[in-house]
Amino acid sequence: MSFHIEAITVLLNGLQQGAIYILLAVGLSIILGTLKFVNFAHGALYLIGTYAGLLIALEVNLTSGQLQAWGFGQLGLGLGYIPALLIVPFVVFVVGLAMERWVVEPFKNRPDTDQILVTFGLAIIVQELFRAFFGSSSLPFSQPSWAQGPPQVPFLAAIPISSWRYYVIGITAVLVLIVYLLVEFTDFGLVVRAGTRDPEMVELLGIRLSRPYIVVFGIGAALAGVAGVVGGPLNPVNPTIGNEILVPAFLTVVIGGVGSIAGAVLGGVLFGVTQAVLVATYSAWAQVGLYAIAAIVLLVRPQGLLGEAEVAP
Amino acid sequence: MSLLDVDAVDAYYGESHILRDLSLTVEEGEVCALLGRNGAGKTTTLRSISGAKPPEVRDGTVRFKGDDITGLPADDVAMQGISLVPEERRVFANLTVEENLRIAEVSRNTSNTWRRPRTATGQSMSTEQVYEDFPRLGERKTQKAGTLSGGEQQMLAIARALKQSTDLLLLDEPYEGLAPKIVEDVEAAIERISDQGVTILLVEQNAAAAIKIADRAYVVDQGAVVFDGSATELRDDDETRERYLGV
Numbered sequence: 001m002s003f004h005i006e007a008i009t010v011l012l013n014g015l016q017q018g019a020i021y022i023l024l025a026v027g028l029s030i031i032l033g034t035l036k037f038v039n040f041a042h043g044a045l046y047l048i049g050t051y052a053g054l055l056i057a058l059e060v061n062l063t064s065g066q067l068q069a070w071g072f073g074q075l076g077l078g079l080g081y082i083p084a085l086l087i088v089p090f091v092v093f094v095v096g097l098a099m100e101r102w103v104v105e106p107f108k109n110r111p112d113t114d115q116i117l118v119t120f121g122l123a124i125i126v127q128e129l130f131r132a133f134f135g136s137s138s139l140p141f142s143q144p145s146w147a148q149g150p151p152q153v154p155f156l157a158a159i160p161i162s163s164w165r166y167y168v169i170g171i172t173a174v175l176v177l178i179v180y181l182l183v184e185f186t187d188f189g190l191v192v193r194a195g196t197r198d199p200e201m202v203e204l205l206g207i208r209l210s211r212p213y214i215v216v217f218g219i220g221a222a223l224a225g226v227a228g229v230v231g232g233p234l235n236p237v238n239p240t241i242g243n244e245i246l247v248p249a250f251l252t253v254v255i256g257g258v259g260s261i262a263g264a265v266l267g268g269v270l271f272g273v274t275q276a277v278l279v280a281t282y283s284a285w286a287q288v289g290l291y292a293i294a295a296i297v298l299l300v301r302p303q304g305l306l307g308e309a310e311v312a313p
Numbered sequence: 314m315s316l317l318d319v320d321a322v323d324a325y326y327g328e329s330h331i332l333r334d335l336s337l338t339v340e341e342g343e344v345c346a347l348l349g350r351n352g353a354g355k356t357t358t359l360r361s362i363s364g365a366k367p368p369e370v371r372d373g374t375v376r377f378k379g380d381d382i383t384g385l386p387a388d389d390v391a392m393q394g395i396s397l398v399p400e401e402r403r404v405f406a407n408l409t410v411e412e413n414l415r416i417a418e419v420s421r422n423t424s425n426t427w428r429r430p431r432t433a434t435g436q437s438m439s440t441e442q443v444y445e446d447f448p449r450l451g452e453r454k455t456q457k458a459g460t461l462s463g464g465e466q467q468m469l470a471i472a473r474a475l476k477q478s479t480d481l482l483l484l485d486e487p488y489e490g491l492a493p494k495i496v497e498d499v500e501a502a503i504e505r506i507s508d509q510g511v512t513i514l515l516v517e518q519n520a521a522a523a524i525k526i527a528d529r530a531y532v533v534d535q536g537a538v539v540f541d542g543s544a545t546e547l548r549d550d551d552e553t554r555e556r557y558l559g560v
Contacts, residue, residue, distance in 0.1 A: 187419045194405045194416050200365050201403045206391030206420030206477060208429065308407075 009159055010280045011273060016165040016234075018272020019172035023227035024249035025256065025264040026176055027220025030183075033196040033259025034216050037104050038112050040119040042249060044126035045099075045221045047242030049092050049228020051130060054141045054237060057084035057229075065135030081144045085171070088229045089222040096221020100214045123243055130239040138236040168230045175223060180261050182219075188212055196259045248275075251294045257307020266305055314379055316341045316512055317362070317395075317481055322373035324361050324536075331357045331368055333536040339481065344503070344513045346527035346544065348520045348558060354536040355516045356400065359485055363397050364390040378432065378480070391420065394433030394480030398487060402470040406459030410450050413458050413469055414440055417476035433478035435511070443472045446505065464495035471502060475511070482506065484515045488522055500526055520558040524548055532557050 028042050054060060059076035062068040067075065103122060107115050142148075147164035150157050156166075183189035191212045195202045199209055227245075235241065248271060256267025274293060278286035297305065315338035324332035332354050339345045349355050360367050362375055364387035375383045377393055391397075405413050418437070419425060444451030447468045453461060458469055467487060474482060484503065488496045496519075504526050507513055517523035524530060530547045532540035540553045547553065554560050 187415075187422060190408070190412055190416050191419055193412075194408060197405050197407050198403055200387065201399065201405070202416070203386070203388040204363060204365055204391055204397050204399065205417050205473070206388055207416075207425055208388045211424060 005159060006280075009161055010276050012159065012161050012165065012169075014273030014276030015269065016161075016168050016272070017275060018268040018270075019169045020227050020231040020234075020245070021248055021252040021271055022176060022265055022268030023172055023223045023230075024245065025252035025268055026179060026261055027223040028249060029253045029256065029258055029260065029264045030179075030192065030216055031220045032253065034192055034199075035100075035104060035108065035213050037108060037217075038115045038119065039104070039220075040116050040246065041099070041103070041123040041126070042220070042224055043242035043244070043246035044123045045092055045095065045224035045242075046228040046231070046245055047126060047130060047239065048095060049088050049225030050141070050232035050237055050241060051134065051228075052091050052225070053081075053084040053088045053229030053232050054139060056087055057081045057144075058141065060139050062135055062139075064137055065131070066133050068135065081147075084229055085226070088225045092225025092228075093218045093222040095225075096218040097214055099221065100217035104217060105210075123246070127239045127242060134239065136238060138238045141232045141237045143233040164230075164233060168234070171226065171230055175226060176261065176265060179219065179223070183261065188215065192216060251291075254304055255294055255297050257304030259308075260304070260306045263304055263306035270305075315339060316378060317514065318374075318376040319358070319362065320374050320376065322358075322361060322370055322375065324357060324368035324370050324373075326357075326368050331536050332361065334373070335533065335536060335538055336373075337531050337538060337541070339512060339514050340529075341512055342510060343528040344507050344515060344526055346520075346523040346530040347514060347516045347533065348518075348523060348530055348547075349533040350557065350559065351518060353533045353557075355518075355533060356485065357536070358533070359397070359483055359514075359516055362390070363387055363395065363483060365397075365399075380432065389430070391477065392426075392429060392431045392433060394435050394478055395483060396474035396477045396479040396481070397483045398467075398470045398474045398485060400485040400489065402463075402466045404458040404461070404466050404469050404473070406457065408458055409455055410458055410461070410469060411440075411454040413473055414443060414450075414476050417473050420477060433480060435478050435480040437478045438472065438475040440476075443476065446502070447472055463491055464498060467491065467495075467499055468502065471499075471506070475506065479511060482511050482513045484513060484517075486517060487515070488517065488519045496522060520554065520560050 024042060024046060028039060031037055031039055055076045056079055059078040062073045062075060107118055143162055143164040147167060148162050150159055150161055151163045151166060183192055191202060191207055195209055202209055252264060252267040252271050256263030275286060275290055278289045317339040319335060319337045322332050322335045335358060347355055347358060357368050361370055364385050370383055374381050377395060382390055382393060449465050450469055450472060461469060487499055515523055515527060524544050524547055527544045530544050531538050532553060534557045539557055540547060
């Protein structure tokens with residue numbers, strides 16, 4: 001493979017991995033910016049998205065876990081990938097609303113450490129429940145047959161990247177654009193932006209913030225769910241994937257700047273591409289290099305690349 | 314019945330007794346001034362009305378249009394027609410002038426009013442009216458509010474409050490940190506708003522400026538009312554002014 005084909009492959013792989021981080025980071029970031037809530041259970045929403053997507057799209061044979069022991073080893077609706085992509089966001093949106101109501105709301109005015117402990121605990125509970133029911137072993141979640149090879153268009157056909165990865169990038173771009181338009185051009189977005197800055201002043205204008213905020217959490221959850229569906233077929237599917245993706249997702253947020261959608265996108269692209277380049281060149285040092293870069297960014301700009309230095313009183 | 318009736322309120326932050334048996338009323342259509350030195354209890358009085366960072370009211374009631382609003386959260390107080398122009402203005406610096414005005418209208422959306430008590434009856438100012446009364450804001454409507462001068466931000470904060478359905482306008486230190494020339498502009502704006510029939514409670518340290526436009530005044534010291542009378546009476550009462558206001 002010639003050098004430039006290889007370089008483009010690495011770059012596109014990085015963009016695709018970055019897209020997954022972006023889907024998670026946009027939600028995390030607006031939740032952190034508005035509700036001031038640190039959600040360490042965001043990875044659990046990704047996990048739920050992946051399993052829900054798998055069970056809607058395909059039929060699977062469980063080889064371990066409680067469900068198999070009970071005789072429900074054959075699971076899944078087998079409806080295909082498109083229905084999965086359409087249904088999962090709604091499912092995880094509802095999960096998000098429930099989580100906001102029963103986990104976030106009671107801990108909203110508690111210290112960050114309490115929020116981290118309770119959500120991290122929740123993340124582990126979800127992970128272990130999935131392990132108990134579906135088993136520890138990785139489940140087969142292949143890329144759809146219609147998206148396995150490179151797209152049959154000039155130029156891209158020569159690059160060994162499956163169409164699915166392009167879909168991941170495209171879906172991410174569309175969803176982030178929708179969220180951006182929502183935040184910039186609707187009354188809902190107006191309240192979200194003002195609330196990021198000075199929530200008490202928004203309330204003094206008669207606006208009950210708990211209403212838009214539960215929707216913010218639901219949207220963040222839905223995006224994490226989509227990340228699970230599109231990311232699922234690219235990695236082994238097992239109960240630990242949620243917590244594994246949490247750290248890069250959070251780093252994407254802090255590198256980009258809390259509360260900034262553009263920041264989450266920039267952070268995700270940087271993080272994904274850097275990771276891909278490091279893996280392709282000095283793979284043994286990839287993790288070290290990645291976190292070192294994150295640390296340097298935060299040393300130089302503690303508020304993140306596109307974050308604002310100052311938060312409202 | 315007074316529009317606002319703060320009746321014998323004792324308020325605490327933690328164990329600090331801040332307001333002591335404080336009573337005041339605001340009548341419909343007037344400009345009422347609440348004066349006193351820094352730390353006298355003016356801001357706490359406002360907070361116990363507006364519901365933002367409220368003190369704990371252990372005794373007494375706050376009534377608005379006859380309804381008990383003691384301890385109501387800030388968003389519910391606003392829905393009854395009390396609009397606040399807060400200390401330091403607190404315009405949304407990251408939003409444009411236009412958006413700062415538009416967000417005040419969002420409170421009337423069904424998604425916000427659904428299953429919530431709302432008794433505000435006051436007119437809300439139209440955006441055209443705002444730009445007519447405050448031409449500077451019209452000129453800068455697409456600019457971020459953070460880029461405005463202090464005086465312009467004060468005008469924006471007042472206009473934003475008036476975009477709500479306003480029965481009572483609370484002004485918290487509207488002259489603070491403004492150049493004398495700008496103070497005059499703000500004064501003129503407040504008088505114009507009053508002439509349009511809006512009831513105003515004006516909280517100020519700058520007593521001289523407040524007395525000029527007020528009908529009535531209260532002076533508070535150490536959390537209690539020490540003077541209650543017409544603005545003219547206060548102007549003539551040298552002892553009270555010197556002792557509690559330092560002017």
